[in-house]
Amino acid sequence: MLGRTASGLFWMSRYLERSENTARLIDAGFHLALTRPSEAAPDEWASVLSTSGADEAYKAKYDGYEGLNVVDFLLRDTTNPGSVLSMMHMARENARQVRTALTREAFEATNEAWMTLRDLLAKPVKERDLPSALNMIRQQSALVRGAIHGTMLRNDVYNFLRIGTFLERADNTARILDVKYYVLLPSVAYVGAALDNVQWEKILRAVSAHRAYRWLNGEGVTARGISEFLILDRQFPRSLAFSVAKVTENLNHLARDYGDRPESLVHAESMSAMFDRQTITAITEIGLHGFLREFIRDHYGLAGTIASDYRFHE
């Protein structure tokens, strides 16, 4: 496989994952804005923007955090490279670039997702249409994922797609936690202290975990419990530990197929091993913010090593 193709597959799946995550983030912000006193809403929208890394760009364009402006900026503003529309466009451009590596079903699902969302987001989305629009975005992502899952050979092509997906996902979960760490922070230290339930609802909602969490933890919602769930849970498919394990697994498949043991695999394995040993108590001692910052930096380095090991660029 060409190094450029591996890169295209990696980025195609990163963009797909990121656009879905952004939609989920908007959904959580929107939900919160509807259920909170209106004076709290601007802060929430600001934190949504900063999680998405779009805060600066937004402020250059708008004054104040008005809900519909934020939604528009994150959903369909083509000057924002992190908007759902921009990212779906990039996902599709990458898919075109690597279409010889994709099955027809996988390419067509991506192409159709792009065409559907382009039409859906051609005009500003009205408040009353927002839930169904966000739903449509999630649905299209699911169709693409289903087409990939159901038709692709489990070879290097598939592994690069998966690596992109899980790297992006872990990054996203870490950012959500990090932007909200101050909400969790005071209470992480106090085992069992109950949390502002709207805040935790939002965090869990942003990673589609509100139901999963309740299933596993009943009504015992604590900051510590949430942190542990999103960082260390081995069953939740958006936790850091889960995503890192998946990246390691896919790098291992590649190494087996290619018959080598590159630096990126060694790196990922040491990250996995760290999660195996890690406890929420230890993380609390390091400090949640410090832990997440370190994770994000380390993880970014892993992405770079993968790119050089597999010759994404000359």
Next chain:
Amino acid sequence: MSTEQTYFDEMLGFDETARSPYANYDAWFQAEDVKRLRRKATEAEASFRKTGITFNVYGESEAAERLIPFDIVPRIISGREWDRLSKGIEQRVRALNAFLYDIYHNQEIIKAGRIPAELIANNDAFLPEMIGVTPPGGVYTHIVGTDIVSTGENDFFVLEDNARTPSGVSYMLENRETMLQMFPELFSQIKVREVAGYPRSLRRSLAATRPPAANSSDAAVIAVLTPGMYNSAFYEHAFLADQMGAELVEGHDLRVVDGRIAMRTTQGYKAIDVLYRRVDDEYLDRLTFNPQSALGVAGIMDVYRAGGITIANAPGSGIADDKAVYSYMPEIVEFYTGEAALLKNVPTWRCSDPQALQYVLDNLASLVVKEVHGSGGYGMLVGPTASKREISTFATKLKARPGNYIAQPTLSLSTVPIFTRAGLAPRHVDLRPYVLVSPDKVTITPSGLTRVALKKGSLVVNSSQGGGTKDTWVLED
């Protein structure tokens, strides 16, 4: 045109009864519900969009991805007509390859006085870098698209020999696929010759010309070189690579490694045996040709000359589809095959000849004038549909550089009906069959790309000028 002219319609002939190749189709069509057909036409378009068979138009924003309109009425050719036509094409393509070998070696045809030396010497498409170079397997034009027009029953003319990088074959294959999806019942009633084997034949044919440096115990490593995803034919490049199981590469994926052209893979550099390039000669090697080019591979010409890679089509093949050379094709065919050409050339005036130039200037209103190196329907004059002003502007250009032009009579191109809101309506068509040349044989896929001028009365079928396409059926008979 002021007077109503009658054209040969391939479905109805010169009267109103279906010709025999169309008899079964006509019967089916008559029994069809027009509303259902309209729905099918819309479905076809949606399916092309979904597959992403779009092309980008130069000078328009990338959002302007266009579809080449597809017409649901097939163009049907009887097996007998086809067999005769393909014999003529094969003869012509063999002659073209012999001609290319000759002009890059001993130039016997010039010594024999059959073509003038200036035709080659002063021609931009002639590459001095290829003098004395014999491509692997002796094949120059691995892939040829011979443009054919018809004016009546069994009356075929060759309009152009596309010997550089003929495009459109993906449309031939996708059009058939779409017809099979939309009208399966037609294909069980009417036996149509297969086209789906094309990618396999292409692969086999390219592999048969692997270079001396290739490791002959492994399968040939084939790659398709594309200028990139913003090229108008990118879909086709990706499609062919995919269908052949070849890599789709861009210039920046390639470099010279140990005397071979190698591509950067996830596991290091890997040598390529055969490069099916969809990049023009000029951009192939910035060390040899255009120094600005980022599309090719620096140093590929040296590797090629040393037998390290096969380039398809061979650099310098373009001279064979030069329109001035075209005008000598009857002589060329006879010189190399010892037989009279089976397919007719369209009578052609070479404007470099003062007498011909005078004739052309006097008759511009009834002629088609083309640039010698032009393609895609650009830079040409269609006399009968041009305004007085267009004709006089063109005359000035013609007088300034007569050697740059040839002229041909306006042919009464045949028509095939298209499906319109008002029912079937005749439109002018041409045909581009795809020819594969390997060292031991010539393979012609029984079909081709039928291009159709969608505008009533128009004779220009190019997709860049409002043309569409049709599925082309060759019957099993």
